[in-house]
Amino acid sequence: MKYTEFEIISKYFQRHQRKNSNEIQKGIGDDSALIKILDNNVLAISTDTLVEGTHFLKNIAPKDLAYKTVAVNISDLAAMGAYPKWTTLSITMPTSNSVWLKEFSDSFFDTLNKYNIKLIGGDTNRGPLSITLSIYGTLEEKTALLRSSANIGDxxxxxxxxxxxxxxxxxxxxxxxxxxxxxxxxxxxxxxxxxxxxxxxxxxxxxxxxxxxxxxxxxxxxxxxxxxxxxxxxxxxxxxxxxxxxxxxxxxxxxxxxxxxxxxxxxxxxxxxxxxxxxxxxxxxxxxxxxxxxxxxxxxxxxxxxxxxxxxxxxxxxxxxxxx
Amino acid sequence: MKYTEFEIISKYFQRHQRKNSNEIQKGIGDDSALIKILDNNVLAISTDTLVEGTHFLKNIAPKDLAYKTVAVNISDLAAMGAYPKWTTLSITMPTSNSVWLKEFSDSFFDTLNKYNIKLIGGDTNRGPLSITLSIYGTLEEKTALLRSSANIGDxxxxxxxxxxxxxxxxxxxxxxxxxxxxxxxxxxxxxxxxxxxxxxxxxxxxxxxxxxxxxxxxxxxxxxxxxxxxxxxxxxxxxxxxxxxxxxxxxxxxxxxxxxxxxxxxxxxxxxxxxxxxxxxxxxxxxxxxxxxxxxxxxxxxxxxxxxxxxxxxxxxxxxxxxx
The missing domain is CATH 3.90.650.10 (PurM-like C-terminal domain)
Structure with missing residues (x-):
């Protein structure tokens, strides 16, 4: 079955997500998402692309791909000590296969829900399979775990x-x-x-x-x-x-x-x-x-x-x- | 010439960028970037993937591709009335061609500098050519130009x-x-x-x-x-x-x-x-x-x-x- 970009987004990626804050002032559906960062917090941003053949095997199950895409991005925020909160997903696929999309998106939202992360934007494109996820978290100012602050004797x-x-x-x-x-x-x-x-x-x-x-x-x-x-x-x-x-x-x-x-x-x-x-x-x-x-x-x-x-x-x- | 991911980043994408604020608390070089959003402002986030053959022609000059990637992403923030400020770049390339990378990255930073936008993160990967840019801007709370607020008679x-x-x-x-x-x-x-x-x-x-x-x-x-x-x-x-x-x-x-x-x-x-x-x-x-x-x-x-x-x-x- 073939879908347009808008059909894919509305059918598979524009799901009802539990709302837990008024930080998301605009999610999917406008030219950009709008996010309010609480006072005394900073925003942590990390992005990772997974390409078929380079980062994952050709025969990977869509549910495993979705889980891993989210998990490896969360891991970058974990290393900063940030709370993961929001994500944008850019997905490039050779065809819009409804079985693949259903399995991928079900697992994707299951994983987001597990960590209480909301999808706030992204796009879908035609081309060789690759996925770029950006993940956004917050943490109290001046508390981040940096790579640069190890001390002799630690x-x-x-x-x-x-x-x-x-x-x-x-x-x-x-x-x-x-x-x-x-x-x-x-x-x-x-x-x-x-x-x-x-x-x-x-x-x-x-x-x-x-x-x-x-x-x-x-x-x-x-x-x-x-x-x-x-x-x-x-x-x-x-x-x-x-x-x-x-x-x-x-x-x-x-x-x-x-x-x-x-x-x-x-x-x-x-x-x-x-x-x-x-x-x-x-x-x-x-x-x-x-x-x-x-x-x-x-x-x-x-x-x-x-x-x-x-x-x-x-x-x-x-x-x-x-x-x- | 072949480069590793780290060499590509440090040679082409980790450039000195004019600093104009203390909003960037951590740029490229840690597990995530850290951004401080000023009080009474909201963060606008937009992301777009450009895939060879779908969004741009196979023979496009790297400098034109870099310009257009930035410009179309800025355009999404323009439609919200946001000030563009930061960006992350995920670039997937079949080979690490130094001529291509130099022309692309020169044009990319020229365009960022023109709009006073700073590169704060991203990654480089091997695979069919495609580019995902996420762009971040700010605007005063409750001032965004939404798609949802047109009125009869306007x-x-x-x-x-x-x-x-x-x-x-x-x-x-x-x-x-x-x-x-x-x-x-x-x-x-x-x-x-x-x-x-x-x-x-x-x-x-x-x-x-x-x-x-x-x-x-x-x-x-x-x-x-x-x-x-x-x-x-x-x-x-x-x-x-x-x-x-x-x-x-x-x-x-x-x-x-x-x-x-x-x-x-x-x-x-x-x-x-x-x-x-x-x-x-x-x-x-x-x-x-x-x-x-x-x-x-x-x-x-x-x-x-x-x-x-x-x-x-x-x-x-x-x-x-x-x-x-």
Whole structure:
């Protein structure tokens, strides 16, 4: 079935959304959306494009694509400690397939509703499949978790486990194999349904010094913090939070590479002053969240070093810029 | 030459931009941008994707593509009466061609600087050429020019001339021909370099009742005002602002169709109460802007009618929704 742009928008994307504030003064349906930002708040804006073949596999289910598009964008706001609130969706499709659109839009709105995010605009276009989402959040002025505020002596933490999303991707790509269907599906779900650490980010705002979400692999992303904060770091690879599922099913050289270099875990990597550790412990117990100390921040001139069994490890692929 | 995403961003898109406010608390280089909206202001957000082959021709010059991407997005804010301030750019390209990137990014920043707009984020991706721009502006609360506030008896105006952009497009597509190179280039420029009516929009805020920018053709776009305001309209086609260039070089049946149905003029169509006409005259004289009254708003039940030489005209293609 073929639809015009206006038909697609009104049929699939102009849904009734629970209203919870008077911040949206104009949503979909005019030349622009109009948003009122509350006093003493700042607006956080992040945008990400997902392109078929580059960011997602050709045969991805529309519902998984919709979920992941929203989740990876929310993750950027989580890393700032912002509350996600609004989004705009630009979707480019080769044809207007009603089965695809129904599954995509149902999952898209389910995910938005779960995080209480409202769709306020966007457009639909004809062309090779790609999706650009911009996501808007708010946070109290001067509270954002920046990449640039790590301090020497801070401890480095990550939330959750690393490397499972990479395992899921490689299973989908048939680069690796697993007989156990339950474990296979678990890992694929970790790849397709990463959980953005939005509540963790909001709660870390007052205790962490710097944060980033792990989209490109721990090494590349931690390196953004080091570059922006002009620091070095020592990381103990024995401490990396690797799940027992990865440890029991794959060789060490694989899961360490996945955790360090592949990314798409969408966990948070953050730095925190030692004096705030008691607060961190209380918070993470309250929210039942795993978080693991993997190292500490050093002066810039000491560089970025990885240790395994107390010996320094040199990786071929690090995504480094200024330490090469 | 091949670049990584980070190299492309730092080489072409992370330029020094004149700073004129403390509204940007964080620009490019963290997980999200952070923006402070001034008190009593609201944020206007608009987003548009341009796809190769759908929105622009395959052989378009990168500088023209960059200009047009910015201009058509600004036009949406112009139709709200907002001041354009910030933008995010998501660009998807098949290869990272340094000649293309230099020409595109030079023109992109030239256009942003012209309108005092700052790039605050975005991403670059590999894939079929397409560009998504989101543009952000501000305006004083409760002053926006909405599509929904036209009133019965209001006069309907358009700025500038209509139909020249369509002529330029058809010349580029070789669907029509012109021997006169000067006129040919003038019309092509009207298509490639539409001027967003940002100052007109800002100044119309206090005197017009409703507005829209003409991107899909006068009929389709005026119809959005009528649908949103629950009104009808009578339009006198003899009054359509058609330039002497179109009248002297093309048949009436062509230029009327271009003006009514093709769009991409990015002029404003607005409605205004008769009592505000003296203010409109003063404003348009001051800014040396053409604007032409083409009809008036009627009650919903009277419908949408077009007249030419005092006879009603029925068009095959109208983009209508509720008057069919």
């Amino acid at each position: 401890l480095i933490y990550v939330t959750g486990h690393l490397g499972e999303s990479a395992a899921g991707l490689f299973l989908l790509q048939k680069k690796i194999f697993l007989k156990d269907l339950k474990i296979r599906n678990y890992l694929i779900k970790k790849h397709l349904h990463p959980i953005p650490r939005i509540y963790e980010g909001i709660n870390l705002k007052n205790i962490a010094s710097a944060a980033i979400d792990i989209s490109d692999g721990l090494i590349a992303d931690l390196n953004h913090i080091l570059n922006n904060s002009q620091c070095g770091a020592n990381i103990n690879l024995n401490k990396l939070p690797i799940s027992s599922i990865l440890k029991e099913n794959f060789k060490k050289k694989y899961y360490l590479d996945w955790a360090l270099n592949i990314g798409e875990d969408y966990e948070l990597c953050f730095t925190i002053s030692k004096k705030n550790i008691p607060k961190l412990d209380i918070m993470f117990k309250k929210f039942l969240i795993n978080c693991t100390c993997i190292g500490y921040i050093t002066p810039l001139e000491q560089g970025f070093h990885l240790f395994y069994n107390e010996k320094e490890i040199f990786l071929k692929k690090r995504g480094f810029n200024h330490f090469n | 006069l309907i105006y358009v700025t500038g001339h209509l139909g020249e952009s369509a002529a330029g497009l058809f010349l580029l597509q070789k669907k029509i021909f012109l021997k006169d190179l000067k006129i040919r280039n003038y019309l092509i420029k009207k298509h490639l370099h539409p001027i967003p009516r940002i100052y007109e929009g800002i100044n119309l805020k206090n005197i017009a009742s409703a507005a829209i920018d003409i991107s899909d053709g006068l009929i389709a776009d005026l119809n959005h005002i009528l649908n949103n305001s629950q009104c009808g309209a009578n339009i006198n086609l003899n009054k359509l602002p058609i330039s002497s260039i179109l009248k002297e070089n093309f048949k009436k049946k062509y230029y009327l169709d271009w003006a009514l149905n093709i769009g991409e003029d990015y002029e404003l169509c607005f409605t205004i109460s008769k009592k505000n006409i003296p203010k409109l005259d003063i404003m348009f004289k001051k800014f040396l802007i053409n604007c032409t009254c083409i009809g008036y708003i009627t009650p919903l039940e009277q419908g949408f009618h077009l007249f030419y030489n005092e006879k009603e005209i029925f068009l095959k293609k109208r983009g209508f929704n509720h008057f069919n």
